[in-house]
Amino acid sequence: MTYGNQGDGGYGSQPPGGGYGQQPPSGGGGYGQQPPSGGGYGGYGQQPPSGGGYGEQPPSGGGYGGYGQQPPSGGGYGGGYGQQPPGGGGYGGQQPPDNHLVPAILTTLFCCLPLGIVSIVKSSQVNQKWQVGDYQGAVQASEEAKTWWKRSIIFGAIGWGLLVLFYVVVFVLLAASMPSTSY
Template structure:
């Protein structure tokens, strides 16, 4: 089997007669199947191409400072957004901290819903569902605000309830003291 112009010397040692590993059919070229006798490998390259297609002038190869490689990078290097998909945009805020705090201190059922919505933001963003991530972010914000409002209402009612209870107890105790 022949990998180009290796000649009789150089490379990784001498090639056995017939050009390969085991007996090859006498089809010319010594490859796997019928190849043209002059190919010597994977197909003829155009003269002067040098490999995988012509590079643009001044590119310098694989990501060299000339700007070649996998596309144009911004002047500061790296891609905006920390490598997230979505055209260099940042993923939306997942509101996870607010969701956890309102779950712990305000309203447990509504806070749990906000935590679930918060965890959906990053997973949807990573699979490319950008609109779904934005929607989940807005829903998470809505649910933690509902939990906060629900918690405030709960605590205000608790304080009012304790005040009413103590006033009631004070009036019952004071009226029974004079009897």
């Protein structure tokens, strides 16, 4: 069995009776060409004579079921890959509620870490619940995320205010306890 023979069979001749991507012995093989209707579908790559298979493309024009064919823009939204339905999708054409992720992250970094973490967890649940169809749960998670990042701002502001007040009191007490020097 030789693979270097470039006879009539395309990319090297195959033994009769099967093989990977067998080309018909009569006719100069090519991409997507299938063997004539000669019994069985035993070999890898051999396709039935009635059409179908990977090498053959469906006729252009009919339907949206073809390989790589896209529906015309403006048509229905049932068959196109990645095509969004009109109105933005979601529940009744609505957009998903705001997940408040940016304020949750900022308040976690700059205000109150524990409450900010709760806010981040709640904000990450918004999109997850929306995608599985739990629309009321997504709205509730959005409201809870907003509540937690606002609480984080409030507690952070109180904490920073107490810290500044503490330093001012310590500075005043230290300044009062220092002996004054008068010359």
